[in-house]
Amino acid sequence: MKVIVLGAGRVGGAIARDLAKDGEFHVTAADASPAALERLAAEGIATERADLADPVELDRLVRAHDLVVGAVPGFMGFETLRRVLEAGKPVVDISFFDHDPFELDALARDAGVVAIVDAGVAPGCSNLILGHLDTVLDETESFACYVGGLPTVRHWPYEYKAPFSPIDVIEEYTRPARLRRNGIPVTLPALSEVELVDLPGVGTLEAFNTDGLRTLLATMSTPTMVEKTLRYPGHAERMRMLRETGFFDASPLEIGGAKVRPLDLSAHLLFRAWRLEDGEEDLTAMRVVVDGRRDGRPVRHVFDLLDRYDPATRTSSMARTTGYTCTAMVRLVARGLYDRPGISPPELVGRAPGCFGFVMDQLEARGVVFRETVTTP
Amino acid sequence: MKVIVLGAGRVGGAIARDLAKDGEFHVTAADASPAALERLAAEGIATERADLADPVELDRLVRAHDLVVGAVPGFMGFETLRRVLEAGKPVVDISFFDHDPFELDALARDAGVVAIVDAGVAPGCSNLILGHLDTVLDETESFACYVGGLPTVRHWPYEYKAPFSPIDVIEEYTRPARLRRNGIPVTLPALSEVELVDLPGVGTLEAFNTDGLRTLLATMSTPTMVEKTLRYPGHAERMRMLRETGFFDASPLEIGGAKVRPLDLSAHLLFRAWRLEDGEEDLTAMRVVVDGRRDGRPVRHVFDLLDRYDPATRTSSMARTTGYTCTAMVRLVARGLYDRPGISPPELVGRAPGCFGFVMDQLEARGVVFRETVTTP
Numbered sequence: 001m002k003v004i005v006l007g008a009g010r011v012g013g014a015i016a017r018d019l020a021k022d023g024e025f026h027v028t029a030a031d032a033s034p035a036a037l038e039r040l041a042a043e044g045i046a047t048e049r050a051d052l053a054d055p056v057e058l059d060r061l062v063r064a065h066d067l068v069v070g071a072v073p074g075f076m077g078f079e080t081l082r083r084v085l086e087a088g089k090p091v092v093d094i095s096f097f098d099h100d101p102f103e104l105d106a107l108a109r110d111a112g113v114v115a116i117v118d119a120g121v122a123p124g125c126s127n128l129i130l131g132h133l134d135t136v137l138d139e140t141e142s143f144a145c146y147v148g149g150l151p152t153v154r155h156w157p158y159e160y161k162a163p164f165s166p167i168d169v170i171e172e173y174t175r176p177a178r179l180r181r182n183g184i185p186v187t188l189p190a191l192s193e194v195e196l197v198d199l200p201g202v203g204t205l206e207a208f209n210t211d212g213l214r215t216l217l218a219t220m221s222t223p224t225m226v227e228k229t230l231r232y233p234g235h236a237e238r239m240r241m242l243r244e245t246g247f248f249d250a251s252p253l254e255i256g257g258a259k260v261r262p263l264d265l266s267a268h269l270l271f272r273a274w275r276l277e278d279g280e281e282d283l284t285a286m287r288v289v290v291d292g293r294r295d296g297r298p299v300r301h302v303f304d305l306l307d308r309y310d311p312a313t314r315t316s317s318m319a320r321t322t323g324y325t326c327t328a329m330v331r332l333v334a335r336g337l338y339d340r341p342g343i344s345p346p347e348l349v350g351r352a353p354g355c356f357g358f359v360m361d362q363l364e365a366r367g368v369v370f371r372e373t374v375t376t377p
Numbered sequence: 378m379k380v381i382v383l384g385a386g387r388v389g390g391a392i393a394r395d396l397a398k399d400g401e402f403h404v405t406a407a408d409a410s411p412a413a414l415e416r417l418a419a420e421g422i423a424t425e426r427a428d429l430a431d432p433v434e435l436d437r438l439v440r441a442h443d444l445v446v447g448a449v450p451g452f453m454g455f456e457t458l459r460r461v462l463e464a465g466k467p468v469v470d471i472s473f474f475d476h477d478p479f480e481l482d483a484l485a486r487d488a489g490v491v492a493i494v495d496a497g498v499a500p501g502c503s504n505l506i507l508g509h510l511d512t513v514l515d516e517t518e519s520f521a522c523y524v525g526g527l528p529t530v531r532h533w534p535y536e537y538k539a540p541f542s543p544i545d546v547i548e549e550y551t552r553p554a555r556l557r558r559n560g561i562p563v564t565l566p567a568l569s570e571v572e573l574v575d576l577p578g579v580g581t582l583e584a585f586n587t588d589g590l591r592t593l594l595a596t597m598s599t600p601t602m603v604e605k606t607l608r609y610p611g612h613a614e615r616m617r618m619l620r621e622t623g624f625f626d627a628s629p630l631e632i633g634g635a636k637v638r639p640l641d642l643s644a645h646l647l648f649r650a651w652r653l654e655d656g657e658e659d660l661t662a663m664r665v666v667v668d669g670r671r672d673g674r675p676v677r678h679v680f681d682l683l684d685r686y687d688p689a690t691r692t693s694s695m696a697r698t699t700g701y702t703c704t705a706m707v708r709l710v711a712r713g714l715y716d717r718p719g720i721s722p723p724e725l726v727g728r729a730p731g732c733f734g735f736v737m738d739q740l741e742a743r744g745v746v747f748r749e750t751v752t753t754p
Contacts, residue, residue: 157618241534241615246646247624255642258635265632265642269623 001334002026004065006052006080008036010163011094011120012071014315014323018366019069019330020045030061052076055083062087067334069326070095074168081115082107090114092329094322096123101215101343109342116344119329120322121305122147122286123214124346125370126227128325128359129288129303130220131350137292137299140222144289146197146207148230149318152281152309159232161276163318167267169274172229173239174248177209183223191236191243195228201306202285206233215345230285242266276316281309284317302373310367321368328362378711379403381442383429383457385413387540388471388497389448391692391700395743396446396707397422407438429453432460439464444711446703447472451545458492459484467491469706471699473500478592478720486719493721496706497699498682499524499663500591501723502747503604505702505736506665506680507597508727514669514676517599521666523574523584525607526695529658529686536609538653540695544644546651549606550616551625554586560600568613568620572605578683579662583610592722607662619643653693658686661694679750687744698745705739 001024005016008031016029017040028046031037037047050057052072058080062068068084070077070093077095084091085104088111101117108115118124126145134140151161162169176187194208212227242248247266252259276282286305293299307317315323329349332338338355340348350356360370378401382393385408393406394417406417407425414424427434429449435457439445445461447454447470454472461468462481465488478494485492495501503522511517528538539546553564571585589604619625624643629636653659663682670676684694692700706726709715715732717725726732737747 157614157621237534238615238618244534245650253642253645255637255645258637260632260635260637260642262642262646265630265637265639268630268632269639273622 001067002028002065003067003069003330003334004048004061005029005069005071006058006061007031007071007073007095008033008040008047009071010316011319011323011326012036012069013040014319015069015071015094015326015330016040016045017043017313018324018327024331024334025067028061028065052080058083059087062089065089067091067330069093069330071326073165074098078104081117085111085113085115088113090333092116092119092326092333094118094120094124094326096120100218101345102218105343112341114333114339114341114344116329116333116338116346116349118214118345119326121284121325122227123212124322124325125305125359125363126286126288127216127346128350128356129301129370130216130222130290131347132356133290133292133301134220134222134347135351136301137290137294138296140220140290140292142224142289142291143216143220143222143226145212145227145286146230146288147212147227147284147286148205149282149284150202150205150230150232151276152283154232157238158235158270158273160235160274161280161282162270162274163276163282163316165267166270166274167263170248170263170267170270172210172212173243175211177211177227178217179209179213179226180217180222181224181226185217191240193228194236196233197230197287199285199287199304199306202283204233205230205285206236208236216347219345219347279314281311282317283308284321286321298377300375300377302375303370304373305368305370307368320366324363324366324368325359328359331362332358378444379405379442380444380446380707380711381425381438382406382446382448383435383438384408384448384450384472385410385417385424386448387693388696388700388703389413389446390417391696392446392448392471392703392707393417393422394420394690395701395704401708401711402444405438405442429457435460436464439466442466444468444707446470446707448703450542451475455481458494462488462490462492465490467710469493469496469703469710471495471497471501471703473497477595478722479595482720489718491710491716491718491721493706493710493715493723493726495591495722496703498661498702499604500589501699501702502682502736502740503663503665504593504723505727505733506678506747507593507599507667508724509733510667510669510678510727511597511599511724512728513678514667514671515673517597517667517669519601519666519668520593520597520599520603522589522604522663523607523665524589524604524661524663525582526659526661527579527582527607527609528653529660531609534615535612535647535650537612537651538657538659539647539651540653540659540693542644543647543651544640547625547640547644547647549587549589550620552588554588554604555594556586556590556603557594557599558601558603562594568617570605571613573610574607574664576662576664576681576683579660581610582607582662583613585613593724596722596724656691658688659694660685661698663698675754677752677754679752680747681750682745682747684745697743701740701743701745702736705736708739709735
């Protein structure tokens with residue numbers, strides 16, 4: 001089966017390598033940047049230098065393959081997915097675009113193809129877990145996802161490195177967080193309700209509201225749902241200070257005769273401060289807590305993940321956790337284990353028999369291990 | 378005696394009012410801003426609307442008076458002082474300019490006039506105290522000045538309001554602090570060596586190095602000297618974060634096609650955050666610690682000041698402490714109690730017989746009370 005990976009950045013590259021390594025697929029990685037393709041080509045993976053924003057070029061690439069992985073930057077994600085579906089190809093996407101993916105549901109169903117979106121670790125595994133537990137439990141009562149990608153070595157003042165563009169991180173700190181409490185939709189400021197969370201092997205982190213529930217608000221009826229981002233303690237306070245002072249404002253100001261958006265200047269300065277250097281070790285910390293009832297009794301499922309940078313393959317934990325979730329889903333689709341046409345966020349995949357276990361096994365084989373704890377209070 | 382007050386801002390206005398109130402002087406206040414002059418005119422003080430940066434206009438005003446008070450913004454201060462001395466008029470200055478005032482010493486001496494500079498609370502009273510103790514003690518061994526102007530009500534995140542331009546405050550946080558330790562000149566980053574200081578009536582503040590010793594480094598041989606700025610705890614850390622991220626950089630960056638200095642954008646945003654509103658209560662906290670020897674025995678003199686906004690006259694503590702120190706020095710000069718021609722920072726005034734007590738009495742009469750504690754360890 002011929003697979004094309006659109007976007008060969010940190011995560012896209014890890015996806016291409018993982019798909020290429022056992023002979024199940026013929027893999028091609030496409031990107032506009034020669035630098036991004038160089039290392040993959042050296043490892044024997046087919047590469048195509050291409051402007052993926054060009055519809056003609058994109059169409060040519062997509063039509064020449066059987067399955068597509070979307071790993072382009074978020075701002076290009078929705079349009080890329082639309083074009084892939086117009087070409088009638090099955091797709092697994094991790095571009096985490098802002099648009100509602102269900103706008104493309106009819107298109108995918110008409111084409112009769114599977115389109116899994118948000119196929120990373122969070123969103124991704126968190127959705128998969130809730131979808132799975134929705135079939136295990138009689139009812140799910142609450143869902144809380146705590147997740148963060150962090151540098152192993154902490155540097156003052158931010159103790160944070162951005163695996164993607166700082167402007168996208170700032171967006172997480174400014175967009176109001178939509179959540180649900182006792183069945184009622186609630187919108188709170190990003191960075192609100194900071195709490196401390198102790199995680200084995202990591203220590204004390206802080207968790208705060210961010211707008212990360214995405215499709216879960218549409219697909220799940222779980223009455224209480226929240227997603228919180230994890231950082232080393234103190235980060236949220238610093239970000240609130242910058243935000244409340246106006247450093248993240250997107251309206252231009254006139255400064256010394258020039259018009260400038262504070263957000264752009266801040267992103268420029270924070271890019272330097274938050275730059276994850278090549279080989280700089282990161283980790284992914286995640287905890288998903290689902291409360292529900294089974295056979296009339298309350299039960300709590302907790303999934304814990306602590307994943308670290310892989311020095312052997314120089315693969316960041318962000319690329320491992322997001323990329324290997326994506327490649328597991330690619331294998332699900334390629335092997336016909338998940339074949340529901342239309343847009344599927346991972347909670348739908350998690351509801352389908354066998355799929356949750358398959359993804360977890362694939363992840364575990366790559367050292368990305370969720371530890372499940374079940375308690376009956 | 379006819380006195381002109383150049384600059385009728387918060388402090389200049391308080392100076393004009395204080396000098397006008399007992400009939401000792403004919404006072405005129407000059408400023409480019411009609412708004413600044415309005416309230417003074419309503420109180421019966423003579424005002425002159427004038428562009429003080431215009432040498433001709435300045436010369437005309439200065440020559441029509443017997444004594445000059447310089448209360449212009451720092452960036453205009455040195456040139457204004459030069460012109461006043463060229464006109465041969467005695468002057469008391471609080472413009473706190475960056476230049477070395479002794480560059481004008483020959484000019485003042487040739488004119489045979491007194492020119493007291495840095496005639497505020499700090500610099501000002503701190504210098505006066507050290508100059509005075511230099512005559513009281515056999516030797517001074519160390520001098521430490523802790524001083525800060527703070528809002529009474531603390532607002533997250535800065536817990537600070539700027540009584541003058543934010544860009545001047547930022548300058549205090551970026552210019553390296555020159556101090557002296559055991560006779561050796563030491564330069565440390567601004568905002569360094571943060572320590573907590575407990576002051577009666579205020580609580581716990583933090584103190585950090587700033588470049589505030591100014592003339593003392595040239596005039597005094599005290600082997601250990603430091604000046605530290607007082608803020609509510611946490612302020613220095615926030616400022617260091619902004620500085621180290623580049624938000625205070627003065628080199629232009631190209632942002633979205635426009636050239637902008639991060640410093641200018643930050644000053645713009647912090648101007649909003651740090652704006653001291655009319656009637657917003659402030660306080661001045663100050664502690665001067667001088668260790669020395671007298672009659673062969675170690676002795677410590679501590680001067681403590683806690684001054685507050687005066688609601689009756691709507692006069693800020695910053696204007697009270699700086700302005701009334703200045704008016705005391707004006708009276709010293711007007712009455713011939715201090716008559717040394719040339720540039721005199723207040724440590725020279727403090728060395729002259731009777732001057733320290735005179736200034737302290739004048740301040741006390743206005744409710745600005747330094748409490749002195751002498752201990753022999």
